[in-house]
Amino acid sequence: MEYRLNLPVGAEEIEKIKAGDVLYITGTMVTARDEAHKMAIEKYDAGEELPLDFSKVAVYHCGPIVRKVDDKWEVVAAGPTTSSRMEIFEYDFIKRFGTRIIVGKGGMGKRTAEACREFKAVYTAFTGGAAVLAADAIKRIKDVFWLEELGMPEALWVMEVENFGPLTVTIDSHGRNLTEEVKEEARKVAERIF
Amino acid sequence: MKEKISDAIADLLGRAVIDLPEDVENALKRAMEQEEGAAKTQLMAILKNVELARQQKKPMCQDTGTPTFYVKAGIDFPYLDILEEAIVEGVRKATSRIPLRPNAVDVLTGKNSGDNTGRFIPYINWEMVEGDECIITAMPKGxxxxxxxxxxxxxxxxxxxxxxxxxxxxxxxxxxxxxxxxxxxxxxxxxxxxxxxxxxxxxxxxxxxxxxxxxxxxxxxxxxxxxxxxxxxxxxxxxxxxxxxxxxxxxxxxxxxxxxxxxxxCWANRRKSMKIDKEGKIWNID
Structure with a gap:
């Protein structure tokens, strides 16, 4: 199935989505890599206020190339980074903030799949390396937070996106994890070959 | 001559990060035709991205790689002495002109040099051959x-x-x-x-x-x-x-x-080559 979603989305909409479905999202998406995940969780736990509501946006594992043209930020290239690095943070992140859509590449593990099932979220894969395709769907940069503290690749870049995709759902809210299933099957095949 | 070669190196790297080799693109197309479902969606996105990069003259991936070169230098090639400096300068030019993502980080301090050069970077693989020409291949690797x-x-x-x-x-x-x-x-x-x-x-x-x-x-x-x-x-x-x-x-x-x-x-199997003759004439060979 293919879905065109306008953000924010509720739990009900997320529950309709199955592993293998393709999404195109329109609305607000924010980049967050290792450091931003860590900082958001720490600030939340310390009772500090966060610069945005992560439940209303899609979270994108991405360290973009951005440049300032006439005082406005512009995206040059913004492909996804390897999501497995965020595996140690994602359960705690989803639990605290109620994020419904995570975007990255390469798939994620057991803990993230658990969070997706418990708190009704999906993990989706954007095509690795497809930086120009991604940049074309990013209409503008609305804001940036933690730029001074974390630097360009790790900052929270708040983007307005239009039909951002194709995003293949690899973890749904029903406990399926497509990339893990593929790998498990591949191991069995490899064992038989030589 | 050093200026001319370094400009050509910047162009070479630019072509490498923007224009996927034909043999790789054709292989991706053949793969796309055989697939269905998620794999087909991914391959179509890759091919569309390759096309957009070429049209917009932008790097096909935000990771423009570690600048790596393979040099086949003729023992009678007259510009051997300036070649290394010209390649390093060419990488600097490419980084600001295209632009490339700065990908050279000091292992001890974690500081990014900002121009894709540093200790042993760009890395050059030298091979001495007979003759008076030189073939340089750029392989920016993610x-x-x-x-x-x-x-x-x-x-x-x-x-x-x-x-x-x-x-x-x-x-x-x-x-x-x-x-x-x-x-x-x-x-x-x-x-x-x-x-x-x-x-x-x-x-x-x-x-x-x-x-x-x-x-x-x-x-x-x-x-x-x-x-x-x-x-x-x-x-x-x-x-x-x-x-x-x-x-x-x-x-x-x-x-x-x-x-x-x-x-x-990765799928972005980027490589481009150029040739310099003894008169200093340069042309692309892909």
Missing amino acids: GGSENMSTLRMLKPGVGIEGVKKFVVEWMVEAAGNPCPPTTVGVGIGGGADIAMKLAKKALLRKIGERHENEIIAEMEEELLKAINSTGIGAMGLGGKTTVLDVHIEVAHRHPASLPVAIAVQ
């Missing part, structure tokens, strides 16, 4: 696929079957991480360093180009089929094409060692 490269010192007793098993199992564990469909270079024999050099150099071959030795060529075909039969597929989402090709290079080994190196290249 970090995601490089992280999936590896070396194992196998026990010679496991034989060639053990080598094949190791390569297939490794590519299964790498799964979607190196951005498949990948191209895999395998270096067997020599010592640890020689095997890795051979593995990476094997990536310079075009898709479908077999080793001149018939037995090695057969092994390439066998590994290509074996890895693809595991079903990892484009981006690890399942599918028929996990690798576009497998290229093997070998060296005689020590009786006690069986080194096997694997160099993984």
Whole structure:
């Protein structure tokens, strides 16, 4: 199935989505890599206020190339980074903030799949390396937070996106994890070959 | 002349990061036609991205790689003395002109040099040949696929079957991480360093180009089929094409060692070449 979603989305909409479905999202998406995940969780736990509501946006594992043209930020290239690095943070992140859509590449593990099932979220894969395709769907940069503290690749870049995709759902809210299933099957095949 | 060569190097790197080689693009198209579902979606996105990069003259991937060069220099080539400096300067020019992402970080301080140059970077692989011409190939290689490269010192007793098993199992564990469909270079024999050099150099071959030795060529075909039969597929989402090709290079080994190196290249198998003659005339050879 293919879905065109306008953000924010509720739990009900997320529950309709199955592993293998393709999404195109329109609305607000924010980049967050290792450091931003860590900082958001720490600030939340310390009772500090966060610069945005992560439940209303899609979270994108991405360290973009951005440049300032006439005082406005512009995206040059913004492909996804390897999501497995965020595996140690994602359960705690989803639990605290109620994020419904995570975007990255390469798939994620057991803990993230658990969070997706418990708190009704999906993990989706954007095509690795497809930086120009991604940049074309990013209409503008609305804001940036933690730029001074974390630097360009790790900052929270708040983007307005239009039909951002194709995003293949690899973890749904029903406990399926497509990339893990593929790998498990591949191991069995490899064992038989030589 | 140094100025002219460094400008040509900047152009060469620019062409490499923007324009995917025809043989790679054709292999991706063939793969796309055979696939369905998630794998087809991924391959269509890759091909569309390749086209957009060319149209908009932008790098096809935000990771514009570690600048790596292969130089075949004729012993009578008159500009040997300035070549290294010209390549380094060309990398600096390309970084600001295209632009490239600065990817050279000091291992001790963690500081990014900002211009893609630093200690041993750009890395130049020199090969001296007869003649008065020089061929330079740029291979900007991304970090995601490089992280999936590896070396194992196998026990010679496991034989060639053990080598094949190791390569297939490794590519299964790498799964979607190196951005498949990948191209895999395998270096067997020599010592640890020689095997890795051979593995990476094997990536310079075009898709479908077999080793001149018939037995090695057969092994390439066998590994290509074996890895693809595991079903990892484009981006690890399942599918028929996990690798576009497998290229093997070998060296005689020590009786006690069986080194096997694997160099993984992402779908963005970027490489472009140019030639300089003794008059300083430069042209592209792809």
